[in-house]
């Protein structure tokens with residue numbers, strides 16, 4: 012089966028006044044249709060930049076300097092601006108960490124979702140497969156918007172917005188249409204963001220820490236919602252998060268990143284059963300309540316040191332300065348990403 | 363309904379502020395050296411003494427300051443501004459006949475400031491570090507550094523005296539009322555060009571900077587990334603999503619710029635002999651015409667407060683976060 016997304020040797024660097032920051036430095040991964048991939052790692056390891064690279068939205072002074080991003084067989088990095096915009100918010104959507112700052116404060120929720128629909132509605136082919144995904148579950152009219160030559164009618168768009176708001180389980184969708192972002196709670200704002208992201212029936216949803224800014228009960232609700240939506244719409248999700256608990260809950264496979272590199276890449280099940288990289292082990296040990304066998308250890312494990320400066324990358328293994336199992340060779344040469352078992356990749360000499 | 367309550371409350375709150383401003387104005391003019399009776403004194407030492415005494419009594423200047431202020435206030439509350447020392451005409455009448463010229467000049471300047479500064483600021487932000495941006499940065503630097511009186515004199519010398527293209531003073535030429543309408547319009551316009559330009563110049567410079575800064579700030583926000591992630595074109599992202607937000611603080615600037623414009627009108631109207639309230643006030647100060655100074659001061663203060671109120675209402679109307687509180 013063809014992969015939905017295939018990222019090959021992606022390198023995204025920031026050319027700052029202080030030097031080059033290799034935020035993403037040779038990342039390879041792929042994603043099947045309907046699959047959820049977790050992307051974890053400490054702050055600053057390049058998760059968001061990886062996500063933004065797929066959207067081709069890397070902010071300046073950042074640049075994708077190398078790599079290929081195949082989406083449905085097309086290399087996204089070869090597309091021109093116009094073609095890229097047709098995919099953004101349509102076939103690939105993204106939601107962000109802080110829904111409050113991510114929504115424009117001066118437009119209503121409805122206007123903002125409407126805009127996302129309209130920008131992609133004119134001239135879009137009325138593909139039966141695409142719209143049927145949704146129609147199957149919703150009572151509303153078909154989602155195909157290009158029956159009228161100049162795009163969709165006002166009423167069609169309004170109905171579609173309401174339908175999307177229903178889809179993300181917002182109560183009183185007609186009312187929420189007229190609300191401004193600040194009139195909604197954080198969880199509802201994130202639902203609105205998700206509604207907006209779903210407006211084009213995306214095949215891939217990139218969620219960059221979608222629950223980090225929300226409180227715990229709301230976090231669970233949003234994750235559960237994403238799970239339900241994924242099942243309904245059969246879309247793939249790349250979920251960026253710090254929370255391995257969430258990964259365990261919804262991701263099929265996981266990438267553990269450190270300073271722009273993939274350190275471990277395997278199925279979620281495998282990662283929890285058989286964490287191989289010392290960094291992964293450290294992350295898992297740092298979760299409260301996971302290692303309950305060692306009851307005599309009252310304090311939470313902390314990986315020693317902090318993530319180093321992305322400017323002064325060690326010549327060798329990037330985790331070397333903080334690794335508790337470091338050896339001489341780790342300083343001399345960076346380990347390659349090795350397949351230690353089927354579909355279990357680890358970048359460590361010990362593996 | 364909430365809006366009307368708000369406006370009423372704000373209008374009510376203007377009263378103490380206005381009251382404070384009149385006290386300060388009153389104290390300052392009495393602290394300043396010189397007195398309304400000085401002019402009479404120039405007639406000669408002998409005549410002057412008695413005349414001075416008589417005038418001092420007549421104007422009530424022999425009374426203690428606080429009594430003088432209270433007397434003024436009592437009349438002011440009844441909207442009676444008193445009469446000018448100079449020609450004994452009611453202050454209100456003198457101000458009202460000059461006010462339209464000032465409002466016209468300043469209104470036009472304000473309009474020009476917005477018309478020019480906002481597009482300039484937006485474009486230089488959208489094309490940060492472009493040649494256009496660098497060029498306007500230099501112009502802005504000149505604009506905020508050049509004193510308006512100096513600019514006025516420079517323009518008068520070059521376009522008025524040397525080139526003789528534009529009239530250097532007044533609102534219209536002598537005898538212009540006998541001209542046909544189109545010629546009269548041209549005559550008015552020619553008289554307007556330099557005063558409007560000078561009074562708008564500094565405002566254009568600073569407002570375009572504010573707009574540029576507001577735009578750059580807006581462009582950095584998360585919702586701009588969201589707008590791009592939706593697949594919107596760069597034009598929609600900048601000129602819809604960023605601009606709407608960048609213009610909010612600009613509205614507040616209207617409020618701030620009004621005192622500057624009114625203050626500037628004293629200088630500009632005097633230099634260009636523009637028959638407005640600013641020139642009236644300037645002359646009143648020179649002649650120590652206390653009732654007229656107080657009257658002009660109170661009207662200027664009222665206009666400033668009104669401008670601020672209008673700016674706040676506009677802001678509340680434009681920003682849903684304030685509107686729905």
Ligand SMILES: Nc1ncnc2c1ncn2[C@@H]1O[C@H](COP(=O)(O)OP(=O)(O)OP(=O)(O)O)[C@@H](O)[C@H]1O
Nearest residue numbers: 025034053054055056057058059060070071072321
């Ligand atoms: N606009 C930028 N300019 C310069 N450097 C940047 C920029 N954005 C990101 N970086 C750098 O790229 C690296 C990776 O950042 P990224 O935002 O991807 O981290 P992250 O893994 O998403 O962290 P977090 O968990 O905090 O979101 C960081 O070292 C950061 O300093």
Ligand SMILES: [Mg+2]
Nearest residue numbers: 058059060219
């Ligand atoms: Mg991030």
